[in-house]
Amino acid sequence: MKKTTAAITAVGGYVPEYRLTNKELESMVDTNDEWIKTRTGIEERRILKGEGLGSSDMAVPAVLELCEKRGISPLEIDCLICATVTPDLVFPATANIICDKVGAANAFSFDVGAACSGFLFALTSGAALIESGRYKKIVIVGVDKMSSIIDYSDRSTCIIFGDGAGAVLLEANDEGNGLLDSILKSDGNGRQYLHMKAGGSVLPSTVETVLAKQHYVYQEGKAVFKFAVTGMADVSFDLMQRNNLTADDIAWLVPHQANLRIIDATASRMGLPKEKVMINIQKYGNTTAGTIPLCLWEWQNQLKKGDNIILSAFGGGFTWGATLVKWAYDSK
Ligand SMILES: CC(C)(COP(=O)(O)OP(=O)(O)OC[C@H]1O[C@@H](n2cnc3c(N)ncnc32)[C@H](O)[C@@H]1OP(=O)(O)O)[C@@H](O)C(=O)NCCC(=O)NCCS
Numbered sequence: 001m002k003k004t005t006a007a008i009t010a011v012g013g014y015v016p017e018y019r020l021t022n023k024e025l026e027s028m029v030d031t032n033d034e035w036i037k038t039r040t041g042i043e044e045r046r047i048l049k050g051e052g053l054g055s056s057d058m059a060v061p062a063v064l065e066l067c068e069k070r071g072i073s074p075l076e077i078d079c080l081i082c083a084t085v086t087p088d089l090v091f092p093a094t095a096n097i098i099c100d101k102v103g104a105a106n107a108f109s110f111d112v113g114a115a116c117s118g119f120l121f122a123l124t125s126g127a128a129l130i131e132s133g134r135y136k137k138i139v140i141v142g143v144d145k146m147s148s149i150i151d152y153s154d155r156s157t158c159i160i161f162g163d164g165a166g167a168v169l170l171e172a173n174d175e176g177n178g179l180l181d182s183i184l185k186s187d188g189n190g191r192q193y194l195h196m197k198a199g200g201s202v203l204p205s206t207v208e209t210v211l212a213k214q215h216y217v218y219q220e221g222k223a224v225f226k227f228a229v230t231g232m233a234d235v236s237f238d239l240m241q242r243n244n245l246t247a248d249d250i251a252w253l254v255p256h257q258a259n260l261r262i263i264d265a266t267a268s269r270m271g272l273p274k275e276k277v278m279i280n281i282q283k284y285g286n287t288t289a290g291t292i293p294l295c296l297w298e299w300q301n302q303l304k305k306g307d308n309i310i311l312s313a314f315g316g317g318f319t320w321g322a323t324l325v326k327w328a329y330d331s332k
Helices: 022-026 033-040 055-070 094-102 115-131 188-193 207-211 221-242 260-270 288-302
Strands: 005-014 018-021 044-047 079-083 108-112 138-145 163-173 178-186 194-196 217-219 252-255 308-315 319-326
Touching (some): 005 115, 005 288, 018 022, 022 033, 044 163, 055 079, 055 094, 055 163, 079 094, 079 115, 094 108, 108 115, 115 138, 115 163, 115 288, 115 308, 115 319, 163 178, 163 288, 178 221, 188 194, 221 252, 221 260, 221 308, 221 319, 252 260, 252 288, 288 308
Parallel strands (some): 079 108, 079 138, 252 308
Antiparallel strands (some): 005 163, 005 178, 178 319, 194 217, 308 319
């Protein structure tokens, strides 16, 4: 019997209007456009402005867009998985809130917390639910409002992160297209280099934690860079080898957009020319769980049925991984 695979059948995305440029950051912290561009590749990032708006408010238009594209009602969604480190609330899950807002009344839903690898972890989990044969339509959301946990007086982090959301629909495929393989990894020892100190059960929020600025991203950039550069490149290369793929067989690399130098190192390890690498870090910075689906959203019209695509990420945890997708449809 032919194995059922889970294929991406529609993509949606959303980025907020407001552009925080390198120039504007120059007026906020001691930095400059040239440094940011050469060290990270970032020129601007989007910021969600507005009282009372959270991650779900970016995810909603992304999910509605993919429903419209696929011609389905949100009522047909069986399950929605949201990858995020900036949930609307500590609980309930942002996935529950998104379902409520889009009217996905028949879906069960939950969040996945795997930082910048969250979308890949959620995608692989959703694919397994499709492969089980028990569910037909699963939406995977990657969203982060990083501006809600960034200290805009810390030049080492505020230049990197931005806000945005992407979402894909997974459905069963019997043509052998879709998610074919994944290598996913985590190492909790890496938490020392990238985390948020307060607001969890170890250090609940108090006046003191706020005054000590412990509700912001803490990052040891150099250490994270070192692990990311080898982790993302190794896992992407291993996935190629394991599936007997050469650089010629791969149509696209969709890398997590954390730093252009990490992306270049991964592409170079895989032997891929720049033309095959999706890069939009200059426009959006690092949107954490949003980067990979936002790339798919931007490039969707160039993707062809049968294209071999490798999605690759590294992030807090540490978490990292790569997923091989054979694209399932030609866009109209
Ligand atoms: C954060 C990051 C961009 C910093 O780049 P870097 O090349 O490692 O820079 P360093 O931290 O070594 O700093 C180099 C110098 O630039 C300075 N600097 C740091 N940030 C600066 C900024 N925004 N503007 C200007 N100068 C800056 C430092 O103070 C340091 O100066 P010094 O040499 O006089 O001490 C880089 O380490 C990185 O991208 N790390 C990975 C981040 C990541 O992927 N995070 C998400 C996980 S998915």
